[in-house]
Amino acid sequence: MYDTLVEILTTKFAVPADVINEDTALEEVLTDSLDVVEFGVVVGERYNTHLSDDELSSVTTIADVAALMNTKVAA
Numbered sequence: 001m002y003d004t005l006v007e008i009l010t011t012k013f014a015v016p017a018d019v020i021n022e023d024t025a026l027e028e029v030l031t032d033s034l035d036v037v038e039f040g041v042v043v044g045e046r047y048n049t050h051l052s053d054d055e056l057s058s059v060t061t062i063a064d065v066a067a068l069m070n071t072k073v074a075a
Contacts, residue, residue, distance in 0.1 A: 001066040001073075008042055009062075022063035047073050 002022060009015040015029045030036050040051035043065070049072045059065050 001069050002062065004046065005043065005062055005065055005069075008039065008046065012042055013039065020062060022061065022066070024062050025060055026062070026065070043069060049073065 006017060006020050009020055009029060010017050013030060013035060019029060026036055026039070030039055036056055037053070040056045044051045047069060049069075051068070051072075055068060059068055
């Protein structure tokens with residue numbers, strides 16, 4: 001899951017891979033709240049699920065997003 005999130009950030013949002021790790025905060029690599037929402041949409045589409053605004057606001061780091069998506073995909 002983490003590798004997929006890194007791929008999305010680097011290809012769709014032009015975030016350099018060397019600044020991303022599991023503890024990287026989304027607000028550090030995505031420039032504004034619209035980017036965060038778009039990221040949630042792209043991730044949700046990749047895994048055929050939906051990330052709500054509440055879910056997106058509850059995650060802080062890339063690891064948090066990966067954990068949330070692992071839970072949603074497993075459900």
